Amino acid sequence: MINRINGHKTNTNTKKNKKIFSNISNKIYYNRQNLIEKGIDWSCIYLTKNLLNDLILNNFFKNNMLNKKEINVIQKSAKQAITNNKTLKSNNLELLYLNSDVYNKLKPQWQNNKLVKSVKEGNNAAFFARANKILMPEKELQLSIFHEIGHALNYNCSKLWQNVYKFSNISTFLTYLIFGKEVFNMPKTQKKSSSKKEALISTSPMIPNLIEEGVASIKGNHEAKKFVNKNLYKKIIKNNKLSFATYMLKFGFMYISFKFIFDIKNLLQKNI
């Protein structure tokens, strides 16, 4: 009896699925021109984004080529900036340059952390809020240190920016959660959905993240101005501007990709 009921159910479900599938393939067929045009637009934007990214990164690495003396000045200035700030000092903000000795002394869970590893390899610089530590490579990316100090200032010296910082840590997760919800949200009425609005809602959790990054750079630049010479200050500003440009590019591309997916969803939901 149970088998018969289940068998009947499966049969109806298969029929239903077949109907949905043929409905979707019909819609794809009738909207093929529109879909191809959208695909070409998206590919052009993807290529432009990659070209811009390469351009920014090339500029970034060129700007980051420092001599020994400049590296010394920056590292000394960063130390001074931290000790001169009462809150950072009393909260014991630690600044570590990850050479092999320092890395080997870290606890195993730190050594196995992906971000810590990439700092050690010279590919990243990072502020770890819970441990109140800034981890820097020994020689590379030294211009980014004041940006990381900016994150530390946000987290240690203002309740508002501490909350924005905490929210930033979950913004990527929230973005994909909202995006998933919007993609599978099938409106019951025939009301036209707006892809722009849906893409903006989905990407909106990234906005506080962008703002916090920008404020960290502004605060970092402000600190740098007090301690380094004009030439290095210019390089720090350029460094922070280029890093922010990569964030903006990533955000813009995410918005465009989401909009493209919502465009297709809305196209397929329309009556042919």
Ligand SMILES: [Zn+2]
């Ligand atoms: Zn940052």
